Amino acid sequence: MTKIDDILKTNNERLEKNKAVFDPYIGEGCPDKRDWLFIDDYFLPSQYVPVEMFDDVFIQSLINYGSIERFITEFLQENYNTTNREIVVRHIIDARIKHDVYYWFASLNKIKNKYGGANIPFVLNRPQRKLISEYERMRKAGVPIRLILLKARQWGGSTATQLYIAWIQLVHKTGWYSSIVAQDNSTAQEIREMYSKMLADYPPELLGLPPESKLEFGSYGKSGTSSIIKYNNGTKIARDTVVSVGSVLSPNSIRGSDIAMCHFSEVGVWKETTEWNASNIITSVVGSILDEPLTMIVLESTAKGTGNYFHTAWLRANKDANDPDYSGYTPLFVAWFEIDMYSKDFDSEKERIEFANWLYSNRNSDKPDVAPDSGQYYWYLWTIGATLENINWYIGKRRSYDDHSEMASEYPSDPVEAFKHSGEKTFSIYKLEELRKTCSSPEFIGDVTADGTEGKKALRNPRFVADEKGNLSVWEMPDTETSVSDRYIVIVDPQKGRSKGADNSCILVLDRYWLIHGGVEVVVAEWSGHIDKDLLAWKSAQIAKLYNNAYLVIERNTYDQDKGKSMDESEFIIDLVYEHYDNMHIHTPEGKTIDKEGGSVGFHTNRYTKPTIINNLIMAVREGAYIEKSSKAVDEMNTYERKDDGNWGAMSKHKDDRVMVRAIGLHISRKMDMPRENRKIKYKSKTIRVITNN
DSSP states (O other), rough: OOHHHHHHHHHHHHHHHHHHOOOTTTBBSSSEEEEEEOOTTSSSEEEEEEEEGGHHHHHHHHHHHOOOHIIIIIISSOOOOOOHHHHHHHHHHHHHHHOOHHHHHHHHHHOOTTTTOEEOOOOOOOOHHHHHHHHHHHHHTTTTTEEEEOOOOSSOOOHHHHHHHHHIIIIIIISSSSEEEEESSHHHHHHHHHHHHHHHHGGGGGTTTTTTTTEEEEEEESSSSSSEEEETTEEEEEEEEEEEEETTOOOOOOOOTOOEEEEEEOGGGGOOSOOOOOOHHHHHHHOOOOSOOTOEEEEEEEEOSSSSHHHHHHHHSSOOTTSOOOOOOOOEEGGGGGSSSSOOOOHHHHHHHHHHHHHHTTTOOBBBBBSSSSSHHHHHHHHTTOOOOHHHHHHHHTTSSSSSSHHHHSOOOSSHHHOOOOEEEOOOOHHHHHHHHTOOOOOOEEEEESSEEEEEEESOOOOOOOTTHHHHHEESOOOSSOOOEEEEEEEEEEESSSSSSSOEEEEEEEOOOOGGGGGOOOEEEEEEEEHHHHHHHHHHHHHHHHHHHHHEEOOOTTSSOOOOOOOGGGGGGHHHHHHHOOOOOOEOOOOOSSSSTTTTEOOSTTTHHHHHHHHHHHHHHHHOOOOOOOOHHHHHHHEEOTTTOOOOOOTTTOOOOHHHHHHHHHHTTTTOOOOESSSSOSOOOOOOOOEEOO
């Protein structure tokens, strides 16, 4: 099979998956765990229902008899007639809509037909099913529903969210109030109108009301921004269900309300005023929402730039669960190619094959040819899951935009691309995907300790202690069997500042062994976290000692003080460590000899050295000139940019500590002597033992 054959085969598999059967009435294609329910004389004799439905006592009894008639006559010992049958059917429907939200959407909701004509049943599309399945995962786990949705346009994420809230209010809970907060009141009202249209056709019998009742929203309270479900022309309350609306312009309208669920719409485009911003608006609204099951907070938006509240909230949701800044929200991204309408069929199979040939042939091209973007980018779209038909559509649509960033903002392919930024990415996203292929979970997690935390004792008996919440990730323990000089190098990037959002301090260990055999450096361990600067220096020396007396490189400029400012004790920390651990890098100015007197301990990152080390890392990533193990490092490289002023740095709200230790480490490594085998080395550690805290 040729590569083109393989592409075409994969494309067909993707198309089949995208077009897979989804029948919410029968239950086929729903993303939750299901089993078949058979009732001979029900209008759906075979239903593929959520497994939770089988826990219903009524359903369990019905299953034992296999039909409505036998259930009535044998179990209930009643006459089988229309009235009794309708009662049983009502119980089946009640059980189904309680446990099967996909069935509820399709059977009890209608939406506008985009092709004109009468409204049609709300059968969830692919991205809507992806969204609802996340809500259902949290609901079924019995945890509060907390989600931040980063989305492409025009697939109905806001509609699906609002009607899911309605499902909870109408089926699961009474007195469970909700709020909608948008950029302005008219937008919030439009979202609530979706709920209103659904109520107009909702069977009142499901709320225990007479069939002739007409459900609608009626005024509630004095503010005019809250509505409650009523019937009989708004004269009677149908259900204790209140929905409030508010906006950035009038957040006080729902502040302090007794709400259990809140839908924040298009947060990324909220305009701030002198009195209100997104942070204090959201904080004031959700303050009354308890951390209880079936409570719900959703922040959804298309992305509009970096550094704003929505961007920050997205980054916090994507942090490690052990990170103190982790928000606890589930992040969900919907790419443009997950939306069925963004696809263009080929006129013939010949045209499809020619397109596949063009895509593969230009996969390494970094310049546009017959299409607006580079061949590398279109190949990247293929590697992340787009079909040939998706890419065919994208190329045509891209021609209507002046530049790629404008297109990406409207039709993002990945989360980073969604947040349009002003700088230029430093590393090729295609080469980063290649780099990511060698990443894996660490073999050990813990920390290094010794007989002390500073001074001589800090370097006595260094050892690894396993701890699942530790800061040190280890892919390979130090090799104590092979005698190799100049093998390991340890690089340290101290954190800048003490603010909550400051970079972590980072300690990287590179193994240079494979350079002997024509290979490349390999990441074998990494420490990341917040720690006082003096303890960080000793910690890095402990790790260097553990890794066979490794060459230790500490970035110096973070410790140095600007001219004119008072001196800080921390300026002498590195020199103090050097008194006890002398296998350290010495920065030597031009024309000086390489010794302590001719330079200073540590590596100086400045306007002269930074371009060198960053360009060296760009080359290493491009050429695959080192082996990466940490996916977090690749993530940081993906958000590292060339600023408008020509300098390099992380995008707003992102970090770059992992980038810097790799840039410094690979630069220094290429200037060191080659590692050598079968030579007596200065230090050889004892066999490494993994110690647990048990």
